[in-house]
Amino acid sequence: MINLHPLYSSSSGNLFHIQSQKGNILIDAGVSYKAINEGLKSIDKDITDINAVLITHEHIDHIRGLPLLCRKNDIPIYACGKTAEYLENELNERNIKNNIFKLEYGQAYKVKDIEFTPFQTSHDALMPCGYRIKSGDKTLSFATDLGYVSDEVYENLKYSDFVVLESNYDRTMLDFGRYPYPVKMRIKGNLGHLSNDDTSDTISKLAKDGQTDFLLAHLSPNNNTNDLVYSTLEDVLLKNDIDNSKLNINLASKELSNEEYFIC
Ligand SMILES: [Zn+2]
Ligand SMILES: [Zn+2]
Numbered sequence: 001m002i003n004l005h006p007l008y009s010s011s012s013g014n015l016f017h018i019q020s021q022k023g024n025i026l027i028d029a030g031v032s033y034k035a036i037n038e039g040l041k042s043i044d045k046d047i048t049d050i051n052a053v054l055i056t057h058e059h060i061d062h063i064r065g066l067p068l069l070c071r072k073n074d075i076p077i078y079a080c081g082k083t084a085e086y087l088e089n090e091l092n093e094r095n096i097k098n099n100i101f102k103l104e105y106g107q108a109y110k111v112k113d114i115e116f117t118p119f120q121t122s123h124d125a126l127m128p129c130g131y132r133i134k135s136g137d138k139t140l141s142f143a144t145d146l147g148y149v150s151d152e153v154y155e156n157l158k159y160s161d162f163v164v165l166e167s168n169y170d171r172t173m174l175d176f177g178r179y180p181y182p183v184k185m186r187i188k189g190n191l192g193h194l195s196n197d198d199t200s201d202t203i204s205k206l207a208k209d210g211q212t213d214f215l216l217a218h219l220s221p222n223n224n225t226n227d228l229v230y231s232t233l234e235d236v237l238l239k240n241d242i243d244n245s246k247l248n249i250n251l252a253s254k255e256l257s258n259e260e261y262f263i264c
Pocket of ligand 2: 123145
């Protein structure tokens, strides 16, 4: 059994909570420590319930609350090698040095009854990753912040019971928006983010491979809307002859949300 709470998810801040039969973990800590506590309270949890924090990469929308979380608690923090070194050196928190675990791509690790395997994503960070998470006989795949879906990422998303995938921006909104040209290029590039079109193409492929349950996450507050995510997806699914009614596709909220997804 896996129970997922996408507490916060956008380019402004990311915090996901995962509960299994025996454990509680967070993926990322990208909102203030106060907001982390508010998020956990909204689902009747406390920071002391958390057995581990898994970090995807060192961008501020994924680690904003980490220094204070580490100063005030004794919770193991897991991040891929270079990301872990960065956190140790830059955050300057004694508790990070004591509590950090360095991960390698493709290796499986375990906290309580939750097994997790980081996989490489393509993003302009030191050692960015997604996670494939398993508890009991259920698997959840998690990938936000990636410029494109590589074969490796796709293999990690495939055959999961639930997929969390970013749908970051609408191409037209980004093109005509107020971001400076280099920032637009960064977002669109192979080390940036997935557009609604990219994500819709991947969902179509996964749906053809038999996958049905998706949560779209990490929407840009400036270059995307929920309606645009859904309309792009509908167009692409229709074009690929996929029956939308057989799929469960939800959007993670940019604001604090106590929505809950049971994977059982
Ligand atoms: Zn991000
Ligand atoms: Zn990022």
